[in-house]
Amino acid sequence: PAIGGARRQMNDDKSRTLYERVGGDLNIETSVEIMYGKALQDPRVRSFFEKNQRKMAGIRKKMFQFLSGYMGGPKLYDAANLKPAHYHMNVTDYHFDAVLELFSAAFLELGVHPDANKDAMAACGKIRKDVTTGCTVRMEL
Numbered sequence: 001p002a003i004g005g006a007r008r009q010m011n012d013d014k015s016r017t018l019y020e021r022v023g024g025d026l027n028i029e030t031s032v033e034i035m036y037g038k039a040l041q042d043p044r045v046r047s048f049f050e051k052n053q054r055k056m057a058g059i060r061k062k063m064f065q066f067l068s069g070y071m072g073g074p075k076l077y078d079a080a081n082l083k084p085a086h087y088h089m090n091v092t093d094y095h096f097d098a099v100l101e102l103f104s105a106a107f108l109e110l111g112v113h114p115d116a117n118k119d120a121m122a123a124c125g126k127i128r129k130d131v132t133t134g135c136t137v138r139m140e141l
Contacts, residue, residue, distance in 0.1 A: 012113035017072030018123060021116035022107060025068055032064045034106035035099070044098040048089060070127070071120065082127060087134035096128050 012021060022028060036056070039049040049056065062085075065076035100121055107117045129136075 012115040014115075018116070018120055019068065019072035022071060022112050022120050023110060025064075025073060027107070027110050027112060028067050028071065028073070029064045030110055031103060031106040031112075032060050032067065034109060035102045036060055036063075038102045038105065039099065042098060042102065045095050045102075048091070048095065067124075071123065079127075079130075082130040083133055086131045090135045091132050092135050093128070093132060096132055100124055 014021070019028075022031075036049060036059075039045050049059065051059065062077060066079065066082070069075035069077055070079065103124065104117055104121050107120060108114070112120070
């Protein structure tokens with residue numbers, strides 16, 4: 001059974017937007033909360049997420065806003081901010097993959113259909129360069 005009262009999706013209607021397929025704002029917001037909780041326990045990425053309460057709340061809000069719009073919901077975050085926001089963080093492919101893994105686990109916990117989860121992770125994979133560019137540039141110097 002899925003957590004948080006969400007219903008496990010038995011079918012994945014690919015004619016719907018990715019936003020709808022993963023369960024809309026409720027599942028996206030809840031997945032951010034679950035992922036964040038997991039990230040705080042994960043030695044691979046904890047240092048990126050372990051901040052003061054106000055900063056952590058802001059990060060979670062921006063993650064939700066970005067993912068909601070990116071997957072076809074309301075556009076609440078300007079994707080042009082993605083690269084500058086992560087540029088000085090030294091996020092590597094290893095860290096990026098770890099966060100995707102945590103998000104995937106969160107979506108599955110929420111009962112998101114495995115195909116919709118796979119497509120959501122593939123879509124998020126497309127922002128890899130925006131998140132890891134700063135580290136890549138420094139590694140090439």
